Amino acid sequence: MATTTTIKPDTLVGKKIRRREDPRLITGTALYLDDIKMPGMHHACIVRSPHGAAKIKGINAKAALERPGVVAVFTGADVKHLGAVPCAASLPGLRVPHHHLLAQDRVYYQGHPVAVVVATDRYVARDAADLVEVDYEPQPAVADPEKALAAGAPAVHPEWPDNTAFTFHQEGGDTEAAFREAEVVVKQRITSQRLIPTALETRGVLADWRPGEKSLTLYSSTQIPHLMRTLVAGILGMPENLLRVITPEVGGGFGSKLNVYAEEALMAFVAMRISKPVKWVESRRENFQATTHGRGHVDYYELAAKRDGTVLGLKLKLIQDLGAYHQLLTPAIPTLSVLMMPGLYRFKSITADIVGVFTNCVPTDAYRGAGRPEATHGIERMVDILAAELKMDPAEIRFKNFVHPDEFPYATTTGLSYDSGNYAEPLRQALATVDYPALRREQAQARQEGRLMGIGLSTYGEICAIGPSAAMPAGGWESATVKVEPSGKVTIMTGASPHGQGEETTFAQIAADELGVDIDDILVVHGDTAVVQYGIGTFGSRATAVGGAALYYALQDLKEKMKKFGAMLLNAEKVTLAGGACVDELTGNSISFAEVATAAYHAKKLPPNTEPGLVSTHFWEPPNFTFPFGAHIVVSDVDRDTGQIRIRRYVAVDDCGKIINPLLVAGQVHGGVAQGLGQALWEEAVYDENGQLVTGELTDYCIPKAHLMPWIESSHTETPSPVNPLGVKGVGEAGTIGCSPAVVNSVVDALAPLGVKHIDMPLTPEKIWKLIQEGGRA
Amino acid sequence: MKRRISLHINGQPYTDEVEPRLLLIHYLREVAGLTGPHIGCETSICGACTVMLDGKAVKSCTMFAVQADGRNVVTIEGLAANGKLDPLQEAFWNEHGLQCGFCTPGMILTARQLLADNPNPTEPEIRHGLEGNLCRCTGYQHIVNAVKSAAAKGRA
Numbered sequence: 001m002a003t004t005t006t007i008k009p010d011t012l013v014g015k016k017i018r019r020r021e022d023p024r025l026i027t028g029t030a031l032y033l034d035d036i037k038m039p040g041m042h043h044a045c046i047v048r049s050p051h052g053a054a055k056i057k058g059i060n061a062k063a064a065l066e067r068p069g070v071v072a073v074f075t076g077a078d079v080k081h082l083g084a085v086p087c088a089a090s091l092p093g094l095r096v097p098h099h100h101l102l103a104q105d106r107v108y109y110q111g112h113p114v115a116v117v118v119a120t121d122r123y124v125a126r127d128a129a130d131l132v133e134v135d136y137e138p139q140p141a142v143a144d145p146e147k148a149l150a151a152g153a154p155a156v157h158p159e160w161p162d163n164t165a166f167t168f169h170q171e172g173g174d175t176e177a178a179f180r181e182a183e184v185v186v187k188q189r190i191t192s193q194r195l196i197p198t199a200l201e202t203r204g205v206l207a208d209w210r211p212g213e214k215s216l217t218l219y220s221s222t223q224i225p226h227l228m229r230t231l232v233a234g235i236l237g238m239p240e241n242l243l244r245v246i247t248p249e250v251g252g253g254f255g256s257k258l259n260v261y262a263e264e265a266l267m268a269f270v271a272m273r274i275s276k277p278v279k280w281v282e283s284r285r286e287n288f289q290a291t292t293h294g295r296g297h298v299d300y301y302e303l304a305a306k307r308d309g310t311v312l313g314l315k316l317k318l319i320q321d322l323g324a325y326h327q328l329l330t331p332a333i334p335t336l337s338v339l340m341m342p343g344l345y346r347f348k349s350i351t352a353d354i355v356g357v358f359t360n361c362v363p364t365d366a367y368r369g370a371g372r373p374e375a376t377h378g379i380e381r382m383v384d385i386l387a388a389e390l391k392m393d394p395a396e397i398r399f400k401n402f403v404h405p406d407e408f409p410y411a412t413t414t415g416l417s418y419d420s421g422n423y424a425e426p427l428r429q430a431l432a433t434v435d436y437p438a439l440r441r442e443q444a445q446a447r448q449e450g451r452l453m454g455i456g457l458s459t460y461g462e463i464c465a466i467g468p469s470a471a472m473p474a475g476g477w478e479s480a481t482v483k484v485e486p487s488g489k490v491t492i493m494t495g496a497s498p499h500g501q502g503e504e505t506t507f508a509q510i511a512a513d514e515l516g517v518d519i520d521d522i523l524v525v526h527g528d529t530a531v532v533q534y535g536i537g538t539f540g541s542r543a544t545a546v547g548g549a550a551l552y553y554a555l556q557d558l559k560e561k562m563k564k565f566g567a568m569l570l571n572a573e574k575v576t577l578a579g580g581a582c583v584d585e586l587t588g589n590s591i592s593f594a595e596v597a598t599a600a601y602h603a604k605k606l607p608p609n610t611e612p613g614l615v616s617t618h619f620w621e622p623p624n625f626t627f628p629f630g631a632h633i634v635v636s637d638v639d640r641d642t643g644q645i646r647i648r649r650y651v652a653v654d655d656c657g658k659i660i661n662p663l664l665v666a667g668q669v670h671g672g673v674a675q676g677l678g679q680a681l682w683e684e685a686v687y688d689e690n691g692q693l694v695t696g697e698l699t700d701y702c703i704p705k706a707h708l709m710p711w712i713e714s715s716h717t718e719t720p721s722p723v724n725p726l727g728v729k730g731v732g733e734a735g736t737i738g739c740s741p742a743v744v745n746s747v748v749d750a751l752a753p754l755g756v757k758h759i760d761m762p763l764t765p766e767k768i769w770k771l772i773q774e775g776g777r778a
Numbered sequence: 779m780k781r782r783i784s785l786h787i788n789g790q791p792y793t794d795e796v797e798p799r800l801l802l803i804h805y806l807r808e809v810a811g812l813t814g815p816h817i818g819c820e821t822s823i824c825g826a827c828t829v830m831l832d833g834k835a836v837k838s839c840t841m842f843a844v845q846a847d848g849r850n851v852v853t854i855e856g857l858a859a860n861g862k863l864d865p866l867q868e869a870f871w872n873e874h875g876l877q878c879g880f881c882t883p884g885m886i887l888t889a890r891q892l893l894a895d896n897p898n899p900t901e902p903e904i905r906h907g908l909e910g911n912l913c914r915c916t917g918y919q920h921i922v923n924a925v926k927s928a929a930a931k932g933r934a
Contacts, residue, residue: 026863034813034816284819284820284821670916670919674917698824706909709918
């Protein structure tokens with residue numbers, strides 16, 4: 001059976017491989033949550049508060065229940081005995097309002113769930129929801145976090161009249177000394193407005209209760225199936241091992257599905273009560289009102305520096321709009337901002353004070369970047385403001401202050417250890433790409449002609465591979481199982497939960513290289529708690545940097561075991577696995593990969609101290625975060641007559657560590673930039689003074705469209721991370737984090753001749769036009 | 779009050795009794811069992827529900843099923859013939875024109891309409907042709923590449 005084969009030197013890691021996920025997606029045969037039907041399945045529709053704040057005086061469901069097809073209406077009283085919607089984050093002194101699955105005697109935000117109507121038909125459920133009469137007594141509301149902190153503001157939760165959920169202080173170094181030493185101090189109030197994540201697929205849940213087994217299967221469009229299982233079991237008080245969570249195809253998340261919402265436990269409760277499967281799918285209007293929002297910062301910065309541009313110290317007062325409740329990570333998000341606030345620069349000291357504020361709005365939580373875009377926007381604006389004050393070039397001031405390549409690992413004043421980097425290199429490359437000196441000359445000419453042309457830079461750093469368990473409420477490791485089946489086919493089960501990122505492809509690339517098998521012989525499975533070992537999920541640019549590392553170590557174990565079998569079968573001293581075979585290094589004799597696999601299961605003969613079978617599971621705990629970085633340059637032209645901003649060039653040079661698949665990395669950069677651009681130019685969740693969401697539909701909330709996007713010129717430097725064996729850092733959020741300050745810096749630069757020093761996002765034509773009309777006072 | 783409708787979907791005849799208010803997207807998904815077209819907004823903004831009606835791309839979330847009576851509908855499921863992908867499907871795959879995939883069926887059908895109207899579009903023409911279809915994942919750049927690539931194949 002031994003034959004001689006040639007070892008193929010080809011490797012797949014680093015190559016553009018088209019995705020293995022795509023055939024089902026481009027043919028319309030993938031199954032998303034709403035595509036799943038079950039025998040006897042019922043439909044639920046949720047009655048939500050139309051008020052920002054109100055007392056509930058009574059609920060009359062009689063008319064709804066009389067509607068043919070309606071089987072039940074449940075209200076707050078029915079679920080009062082169940083557990084609360086969980087908040088996993090903990091901070092000293094954190095005030096946590098009890099978050100019932102349905103409102104009890106008060107509603108705290110527009111969209112707050114009040115009742116659930118269950119019917120045999122989707123349309124009937126929706127009709128009957130309108131028949132549920134809720135007697136509200138509206139109360140004064142407050143939607144603006146700064147107004148909520150003012151004396152005499154309406155109390156969101158009457159028990160806490162100051163609307164303060166927590167305060168948090170962090171300092172590193174001697175900030176007071178830095179400010180005493182300073183030759184120049186610049187100050188600015190900078191906001192990062194509330195955003196609506198807007199995954200194109202809204203949330204949805206299907207609950208299937210099997211009374212005979214007392215088991216429940218929950219299908220949910222989520223980023224975290226295993227955490228959901230643990231937490232929903234806790235809410236329901238049911239044994240975790242009788243709850244199975246299945247994540248079908250997920251149509252985007254961006255952090256908004258990194259959560260456990262009331263609806264998951266609510267549908268489980270309904271299914272148990274009616275003993276039938278029940279499905280709820282969020283409408284877009286509900287999605288805007290009741291799925292977590294992102295950002296919501298008002299930041300007050302002070303930066304101390306020397307006149308030569310050397311930065312010394314940074315102070316931040318951060319006001320975080322939390323909304324009415326804490327969702328899974330709500331209060332933790334601004335603490336990530338504080339960690340990242342020094343950016344790529346050698347600050348001697350920082351001081352940060354966070355105030356977490358309750359408002360009559362839907363809770364904020366993670367949204368692409370989760371705290372880091374806010375921090376990066378702040379520091380990158382402040383560095384530009386300092387450069388303007390000192391009449392220095394914004395590139396020069398950055399080069400002056402970067403952490404040097406020989407300083408890694410670099411301990412920041414916020415307690416992080418930056419892993420690796422050459423922070424100047426992406427900026428150098430980006431400047432060369434746009435021919436920066438020529439652009440500045442062109443700008444000088446444009447200014448003479450009265451045209452408004454801007455050049456904006458951002459050099460960002462971010463925290464990825466989230467993260468070491470010490471930094472996480474419920475574990476920051478990730479898991480992988482690799483099985484080589486008796487036929488030699490390979491099954492990978494990852495605890496990550498991809499929903500568009502493409503790990504079915506990238507993980508197969510990694511495994512194909514390690515095992516020396518064809519990528520088409522590898523299957524990557526995820527998102528089913530009954531099949532996959534416990535995992536944490538996909539968020540925080542962690543799937544490859546943590547989950548991929550777990551996979552790598554599981555593969556090493558399996559390789560060693562297969563080599564033992566191969567060496568035994570070949571009577572060889574030393575063997576390698578490559579080209580679909582196990583090869584005797586000395587003689588070149590080989591045996592196929594499949595034959596080794598079969599032998600390991602048939603187990604007619606076993607190597608010494610070796611069990612039959614080929615399965616390996618690893619839970620990998622990362623020793624640190626990873627820290628990607630990069631430089632983005634935006635060249636813009638502002639139309640004096642309309643306030644329209646035209647982005648002439650968008651150049652992104654990103655360093656996400658080692659690249660597994662350049663095609664997918666480019667996709668992540670483009671998508672990330674689009675979301676950053678959405679924040680910079682168009683998107684803002686607006687609540688009025690009564691807590692009414694004014695931007696309640698896609699007609700009023702403008703996410704980027706194809707014709708609004710500039711061409712993104714994307715390239716990379718590649719600095720491996722020493723944190724994991726793959727050298728990867730993560731790329732899911734980089735585009736978003738790098739983008740918004742580059743855009744705003746560019747437009748402020750364009751308007752600088754008018755005396756403009758800062759503009760808050762979004763830079764709508766109306767806002768820009770008004771600034772120009774007013775002669776640029778800002 | 780139900781009404782009988784007869785139509786062709788992807789070349790196959792369908793006859794059903796439907797409520798007059800049943801949206802075409804719900805008819806396709808719930809009655810005909812074609813879940814390729816998706817619902818992203820129910821206000822005809824996002825385009826995830828786009829199908830071809832008598833050869834024109836339409837948003838099926840703002841049309842009643844009864845309005846499709848007697849007409850020909852093509853959904854994403856009807857594009858691949860005998861297991862062979864349509865050139866646009868192939869191009870979206872090759873160019874990584876999708877991530878989560880939720881917008882993709884509608885995006886591909888709108889792109890089909892675009893290329894039928896203009897087989898040789900410029901980049902701005904492609905972008906304007908797709909402006910009625912939202913994608914939150916890709917930033918559209920790879921979608922633009924996919925349409926360019928399919929157009930080039932169509933000319934070859």
